[in-house]
Amino acid sequence: MSPLNDLLATPASREQSASLLELATREVFQLMLGTELSSAPPDANPHQEVTSMVGMAGQLCGVLSVRCEEKAALVMTSKMLGVEPGEVGAEMSDALGEICNMVAGNFKNKITGLGDGCMLSPPTVITGSDYITYSIADKPALEVRMLFEAMPVVISLEIHS
Amino acid sequence: MNSLRALIVDDSSVMRKIVERSLRQAGIELNQVLEAGNGAEALAVLQGSQVDLILCDINMPVMDGLEFVKQLQALETAKGVPVIMITTEGSEAHVVQALSCGARGYIRKPFTAEQVKTQVIPALAGKA
Numbered sequence: 001m002s003p004l005n006d007l008l009a010t011p012a013s014r015e016q017s018a019s020l021l022e023l024a025t026r027e028v029f030q031l032m033l034g035t036e037l038s039s040a041p042p043d044a045n046p047h048q049e050v051t052s053m054v055g056m057a058g059q060l061c062g063v064l065s066v067r068c069e070e071k072a073a074l075v076m077t078s079k080m081l082g083v084e085p086g087e088v089g090a091e092m093s094d095a096l097g098e099i100c101n102m103v104a105g106n107f108k109n110k111i112t113g114l115g116d117g118c119m120l121s122p123p124t125v126i127t128g129s130d131y132i133t134y135s136i137a138d139k140p141a142l143e144v145r146m147l148f149e150a151m152p153v154v155i156s157l158e159i160h161s
Numbered sequence: 162m163n164s165l166r167a168l169i170v171d172d173s174s175v176m177r178k179i180v181e182r183s184l185r186q187a188g189i190e191l192n193q194v195l196e197a198g199n200g201a202e203a204l205a206v207l208q209g210s211q212v213d214l215i216l217c218d219i220n221m222p223v224m225d226g227l228e229f230v231k232q233l234q235a236l237e238t239a240k241g242v243p244v245i246m247i248t249t250e251g252s253e254a255h256v257v258q259a260l261s262c263g264a265r266g267y268i269r270k271p272f273t274a275e276q277v278k279t280q281v282i283p284a285l286a287g288k289a
Binding site for chain 2 (some may be wrong): 028032102117122
């Protein structure tokens, strides 16, 4: 097993990974959307979801996903495009995919040795919440919950050895 | 600085808009912005148009940014046009690879308008 796959192996490494994932996410929202994310209660969960996923392969294998409500996704897209939320159309999936891609890239670039050793897949975006995913991850997912303009955003990292 | 014609190459239309806005926020005056969704589309655009600056993603379908920069060297109409790579692939190896292919600068996503300015201004000055 690669040492990098130990990122979620112990409580201490999970805590450190969660901090890096939170920082990577905050930076993306701050720099690309001009928005500060705030802390969310542990039970904050989006409804009527949009889910964006990016696969990671190489020294770190897994999936990083960003989940939020459709309303939050529309506001995020509007901020990225510099338009009103009501003007957002098909660009929403593109925007959510890019956010997930940047969070995944920013996260891996914060881990020494991972920048070169981990490839990212193109993002996949799913709308709706009536679905079940089956993962081959062998550890519980790492989840970071934050609030984007009072709406919950859940960033999840699943890793398999 | 005179008003510029820029080509922005990224498979995300949202990201192309963000790059354009960042250029304007950086104080770079643009009189025309051309867009392409991958390297092959960008080469086709450059067959019929001259630009002063190219900003290009690396990971794209059909033709990625590194291959685009390599092929750009053979294109007479694009000789000397500075290319800045903008990508999530932020490792040293990627930077070295991009610069050895002919890119003049490298910006990691996420980025600020100031970071865009820091890369673009010297690259444009080097062209003169």
